[in-house]
Amino acid sequence: MYQRVRVRAPTLLITGSYVVLYVVIVDTDEIILKVENLHAYYASKKGLIKAVQDVSFEVKAGECLGILGESGCGKSSLALSLVGLFNRLARFSAGSSNIPGLLKEFDSESEERAGARGRVIFRGRDIFSMDSDELVKLRGAEISMIPQGLTHALNPQYSVGMQTGEPLEIHDESVRLIEMKKKVLDYLNLVRLADSGTRYVLDPSSFSGGEAQRILIAMALISGPYLVIADEPTSALDVTIQRQILNVLQMIREEFGVSIILISHDAGVIAELADRVAVMYAGKIMEIGDAVQMFHHPGHPYTKGLMQSFPTIMMMRMRAGGKRPMLRGIRGEPPDPHNIPSGCPFHPRCDYAIDICLQEIPHYREVEPDHWIRCHRFEDIKDDE
Numbered sequence: 511m512y513q514r515v516r517v518r519a520p521t522l523l524i525t526g527s528y529v530v531l532y533v534v535i536v537d538t539d540e541i542i543l544k545v546e547n548l549h550a551y552y553a554s555k556k557g558l559i560k561a562v563q564d565v566s567f568e569v570k571a572g573e574c575l576g577i578l579g580e581s582g583c584g585k586s587s588l589a590l591s592l593v594g595l596f597n598r599l600a601r602f603s604a605g606s607s608n609i610p611g612l613l614k615e616f617d618s619e620s621e622e623r624a625g626a627r628g629r630v631i632f633r634g635r636d637i638f639s640m641d642s643d644e645l646v647k648l649r650g651a652e653i654s655m656i657p658q659g660l661t662h663a664l665n666p667q668y669s670v671g672m673q674t675g676e677p678l679e680i681h682d683e684s685v686r687l688i689e690m691k692k693k694v695l696d697y698l699n700l701v702r703l704a705d706s707g708t709r710y711v712l713d714p715s716s717f718s719g720g721e722a723q724r725i726l727i728a729m730a731l732i733s734g735p736y737l738v739i740a741d742e743p744t745s746a747l748d749v750t751i752q753r754q755i756l757n758v759l760q761m762i763r764e765e766f767g768v769s770i771i772l773i774s775h776d777a778g779v780i781a782e783l784a785d786r787v788a789v790m791y792a793g794k795i796m797e798i799g800d801a802v803q804m805f806h807h808p809g810h811p812y813t814k815g816l817m818q819s820f821p822t823i824m825m826m827r828m829r830a831g832g833k834r835p836m837l838r839g840i841r842g843e844p845p846d847p848h849n850i851p852s853g854c855p856f857h858p859r860c861d862y863a864i865d866i867c868l869q870e871i872p873h874y875r876e877v878e879p880d881h882w883i884r885c886h887r888f889e890d891i892k893d894d895e
């Protein structure tokens with residue numbers, strides 16, 4: 511039953527010689543992804559690496575949630591968990607480490623065991639209760655992931671046309687070859703791949719980094735997913751190409767009503783697209799809220815520090831009537847994953863830390879509607895710039 515429905519203006523999409531009329535109806539109150547108390551741990555010789563800890567959030571239909579945090583904070587591990595791939599990858603890492611006994615960490619009865627646990631509910635179904643066949647059907651058909659690291663994502667031995675159509679072969683047996691080619695070309699045109707009609711048969715080495723990224727986006731979209739998870743889709747690309755990729759992601763959200771989880775260590779990239787932002791540190795969400803609030807009035811000391819480290823964000827604030835930009839980095843380094851500090855994991859770097867911060871882990875609490883934070887001192891410091 512729809513409560514609040516946004517009907518977008520009919521859109522004309524010119525694809526080769528076809529003109530297609532799309533009307534996308536999105537129920538903007540529908541929650542398509544609900545994550546509850548998600549934990550994801552790797553096994554390692556020095557003990558468990560707690561890559562994701564007690565993470566909870568929701569994604570609504572048609573919205574873009576940005577996930578922001580420094581390298582190693584757990585963003586990719588979170589993404590892998592959401593599509594049911596974490597256990598496979600973590601087991602593979604443990605199995606290929608040549609360290610006897612590491613795989614036992616997965617079969618332990620304890621809460622503190624390797625692997626992913628918690629609840630990930632996608633359109634009413636629990637991802638962690640699905641078997642591997644159901645997960646394969648889900649990935650690509652309903653949730654698509656654009657993985658981090660371009661170099662390994664495309665297979666060098668197959669043409670880009672064949673690879674882009676691969677999700678269709680798996681998920682839609684009724685699609686015949688000729689229809690598949692037409693559909694692949696439509697999507698390669700959609701992501702503005704120049705001369706796609708003739709380059710369809712070439713292998714990935716003939717394409718630049720920005721083009722390869724757009725091919726991955728076409729692959730992610732072709733089977734009409736509800737949710738696209740883009741893990742660092744613009745890193746290692748120059749600024750002009752970054753802009754093109756962000757424009758393509760923006761376009762697919764607006765034209766098709768696809769929800770996006772956009773993962774980046776760059777607040778400037780997140781600011782371009784996100785409606786809401788989750789800030790991660792040492793495997794935990796430290797703050798999540800509306801993007802405008804997060805960029806202009808962050809509440810958590812880590813979010814405050816992060817925003818002050820990015821010139822683009824400080825310029826954005828100044829243009830919106832804020833003070834002259836004063837760039838300040840966050841002192842210190844992210845924690846060693848084997849030695850996460852006691853209490854609030856951010857305390858060794860936090861200018862506001864007091865005794866309780868060293869001793870007690872702050873609860874994840876809703877401090878205002880749709881604004882969640884993990885900090886003992888939010889109320890005392892929220893107005894500090």
Ligand SMILES: Nc1ncnc2c1ncn2[C@@H]1O[C@H](COP(=O)(O)OP(=O)(O)OP(=O)(O)O)[C@@H](O)[C@H]1O
Nearest residue numbers: 552559561580581582583584585586587603775847
């Ligand atoms: N296969 C693995 N085996 C063991 N530990 C891992 C593995 N992959 C990641 N880690 C560890 O898990 C933690 C989270 O890593 P993750 O890749 O999820 O972070 P990230 O936020 O995506 O970082 P980046 O911004 O560099 O991509 C890190 O401490 C990392 O070293």
Ligand code: SF4
Nearest residue numbers: 854857860867885886
């Ligand atoms: S809980 Fe304490 S140490 Fe952690 S962010 Fe808040 S003030 Fe800083």
Ligand SMILES: [Mg+2]
Nearest residue numbers: 585586587658
């Ligand atoms: Mg990553």
